[in-house]
Amino acid sequence: MPTYSYANALKNAYKVSWRIEDVLADRRFDPAKRWLPAPLSAAPALGWLGEEGQRALTHVELGAYAHLFGYVEEFIAPKVSALARDFAIDQRVAFDALTNFAAEEVKHMNLFRAVRDRVNGQLGFELELLAGEASTARFVLGKSTGAVLLLTAAIEWLTQRHYLDAIKSDDDLDAFTQTIFKAHWQEESQHAQLDHLETLRAFESMNAAERDRAIDELIELVAAVDGLLRQQVEHDVANLSRRLARQFDEQQSHDLRREILRAKRWTFLLSGVTHPRFEELFHQVTTPAQRERVGAALERLFSA
Ligand SMILES: [Fe+2]
Ligand SMILES: [Fe+2]
Helix, strand or coil: CCCCCCHHHHHHHHHHHCCCCHHHCCCCCCCCCCCHHHHHCCCCHHHHHHHHHHHHHHHHHHHHHHHHHHHHHHHEEEHHHHHCCCCCCHHHHHHHHHHHHHHHHHHHHHHHHHHHHHHHHCCCCCCCCCCCCHHHHHHCCCHHHCCCCCCHHHHHHHHHHHHHHHHHHCCCCCCHHHHHHHHHHHHHHHHHCCCCCHHHHHHHHHHHHHHHHHHHHHHHHHHHHHHHHHHHHHHHHHHHHHHHHHCCCCHHHHHHHHHHHHHHHHHHHHHHHHCCHHHHHHHHHHHHHHHEEEEEEEHHHHCC
């Protein structure tokens, strides 16, 4: 069982901390390369697009990938900032670690906005991307802290998995993508550990009924994320059509929607909830019956 601490998280955060301008510099994406690795993209499942079409799909998917991280950071930053206040004045290390975490998410949002601008500039048009960040953040923050933290932990653990398993060692992947998500991975590593500590703290203070409600709310949040992914899938199809100056017939559109949704569900939900560190945390704060409820809900959701 890993042991995490606020003090270590803060120490490591200071060690890896980067500036947006150093990550971006004058780097550009290489149009001849894939901008997202195969495990995070629908491209490998869509051979009929042809090599150029598959590559173009990773370009629009990367724009959405970066946008969606910025999108979820809109609720992570205020949540963590609120949690930090519980430690104010008397528990400085925890306060400092969480305040720094929130500040890093603010930096990431600005990084991802700049990345979006570079993607748009290089593609020559403005990508259609999921809107409504503020109302989504309000909806999420209306749920119990336990539910929000479990969703957040899943997201931050998946950033670790994506970089280490799919981005870091893919030699055919665009180098700018690697630079951006290496930087994000470095800071997110501490966030995932702090989520772990904060989730345990939140659940410790809850009675059985409150825990049960948090699990129901987690199911609601996962369903809401899935609904957002579905919306972005529609945008991805439109973006690809524009990028390739090509219309898709009904069967092709259906294929694109199905495979892009499958890739996004893996990327933003399943690669998080099946991460071993997330599973450990989830087991610590739930009963077998609650885990079964979540499992059944995920199955229902993904068979729809
Ligand atoms: Fe982040
Ligand atoms: Fe984070």
